[in-house]
Amino acid sequence: MEKERILIVDDEKEIRDLVEIYLKGEGYETFKAENGIEALNLLEEKDIDLVILDVMMPKMDGIKTCLKIRENSEMPIIMLSAKSEDIDKILGLNMGADDYLSKPFNTLELIARVKSQLRRYKKFNKFSKEEDTSLEVNIEDLNIKLDTHEVFLGEEFIKFTPTEFDILVLLAKNRGKVFSIVNIYESVWKQEYLESDNTVMVHIRKIREKIEENPRNPRFIKTVWGVGYKIDK
Structure with missing residues (x-):
């Protein structure tokens, strides 16, 4: 069975590495990027199933990256932010994100949300491929x-x-x-x-x-x- 592929986009190496450890422990294949530009390049090269996307990043932030992804793809996007104000949540979801977690987050909760989003996305793909x-x-x-x-x-x-x-x-x-x-x-x-x-x-x-x-x-x-x-x- 082919592994589902998750792209982790965060400018903090410690967070990228921590999330990767947990995702790999659940059997996912992971890719990492430290800003939106790197993420978009990886998305062109790899067949990604879900993106975990930080809001505040250098070069290209998570909001602009989310907008670019949504131009061509309906893959699930879970956004992360160090800010807890509702405006950040609203802004992130208005840009096309499917879910949101504030930092610091519980890694097990993030994994649960990843699984939930992937189940829903697979259900959609199943429907769309049936005749x-x-x-x-x-x-x-x-x-x-x-x-x-x-x-x-x-x-x-x-x-x-x-x-x-x-x-x-x-x-x-x-x-x-x-x-x-x-x-x-x-x-x-x-x-x-x-x-x-x-x-x-x-x-x-x-x-x-x-x-x-x-x-x-x-x-x-x-x-x-x-x-x-x-x-x-």
Whole structure:
């Protein structure tokens, strides 16, 4: 069985080496880069399955690197940052990252998130390679194609990250049901929710920006205050 390949991008050698030790212990093949430019060069040369990407780096930071990766690839991206302010998390996820961890982080938690992202990405690839009859969820003019991982609003194709897509599908396939932030996180990420984690709210906001004409008055994803989110059309 071919090993999954992880690219670790961080300007701190100690962090690169530590993460590599744990990833190799789980059977992954690893590659390392100390800035975004090195990372992009490696991505051209190697078939990478997931990127662990630091935000603050010299030459090319993680935000610009994430944007460049997203021009050509939907591979999972987990961002790391030494800053804990929510603005960093929001900025990172708005650039197309799938998950986020603040430094200092628990290495075992990082490994758990790597596994979760790879499971979801493999599921998407499995669907996209099958030639079965198209599976779709339609909500008014919103068309979600489950087999090809595509979302259309009318005739317009809307680009989603794998995580955004999974959240949208969860809500769309359970119309009328209210999902709390904990429900969404544990259903999509397949791991225990951390009370201080705002990742779900950031993803919901980003999904709304993509499919709602007015994200502040959403047509599709409704907020049930004090409870969670739902699609009830």
